Amino acid sequence: MALYSSSRKRGKSDRYPAPRTPLESLLYEHLDWLRVKHYSENTVATRHNEIMIFLSWCVERDLKEPTEITRPILERYQRHLFYYRKKNGEPLSYRSQHARLVPLKVWFRWMTRQNYILHNPASELELPRIGHHLPKHVLNEHEIEHVLEQPDIGDVIGLRDRAILETLYSTGMRRMEICALKLYDVDHDSGTVLIRQGKGRKDRVVPIGERALAWIQKYARESRIKLAGDPDDATVFLTNAGEEISLEHMSDLVRFYIDQAQIGKTGSSHLLRHTMATLMLEGGADIRFIQHILGHASLSTTEIYTHVAIRKLKQVHTATHPAAQLKPKDHAAQAPAKDEAARDQLLEALSTEFDEEDAKD
Secondary structure, three states: OOOOOOOOOOOOOOOOOOOOOHHHHHHHHHHHHHHHOOOOHHHHHHHHHHHHHHHHHHHHOOOOOHHHOOHHHHHHHHHHHHHOEOOOOOEOOHHHHHHHHHHHHHHHHHHHHOOOOOOOOOOOOOOOOOOOOOOOOOOOHHHHHHHHOOOOOOOHHHHHHHHHHHHHHHHOOOHHHHHOOEHHHEEOOOOEEEEOOOHHHOOEEEEOOHHHHHHHHHHHHHHHHHHOOOOOOOEOOEOOOOOEOOHHHHHHHHHHHHHHHOOOOOOOHHHHHHHHHHHHHHOOOOHHHHHHHHOOOOOOOOOOOOOOOHHHHHHHHHHHOOOOOOOOOOHHHOOOOOOHHHHHHHHHHHHHOOOHHHOOO
């Protein structure tokens, strides 16, 4: 017998189709609870997708009630993920297996706390261990400059794309952050950008170099004015239709220019984030400053550091970022990176950060 009352409203929302099972109904209620707790829509969508994969597996085995899900059942599902093969014959990575199991642990903990079930069957479920690894590709300064040169700046969209690439490289923004960037968030006087509602719904101010600002200004004068519609919501980078660029389009856009550069490396917007952080670190920037710019609460096991003033961040950015100024720097005067361990730690944190905004990069 189910432990929850059928009179309670579960999943009654226009957001979802009619639930097929009591488990699916509880999933919809859980997703609404996440929204009440101010989780981002990207996080909610990811949790929805991952748990629905589990529910489809349950339907095939006639498992419909939350009380039917036991620890052995969850361990069977975990084994299913381990032996599962994709269309190309490859197994799921341990990271992907981990990503499908974590939402289940959160969901069953929520059900227990809401008294839908008496015991949490996922409480002792052991998750796969995720090994740390460095990114497959990071661009050097010559390679990133070659990528930046690919757009045709004589074209309206090409000029927009050059400004996008320069902004991603200069600031290390996430894909979702640059897509949502507004004109009034770019402060040309102070050389900073306000990133609103980044990962974890946190605002932060980051430095942006003179070169990227110059390309944004040129784009705004010559291209954006032709793309913007009425009303204009002040989104910086627009499509042909005058709308905000989608996350998928942003990934495809950056990936296209990296491929076009023919540098023997692949990637998209997150690759520019890797590259920006790596080159600044190699230029002598303190890892704490890079941590703030990237919007990391911590770097691997590093605890959050004390508050860093934006003026100091701007100084460090200008001194260490290869493209922070209009005139090229004297490379002979740049100090080499002093801490290889810090570099590896930074790259591990970048490669392992799970950001729904970067899921397709």
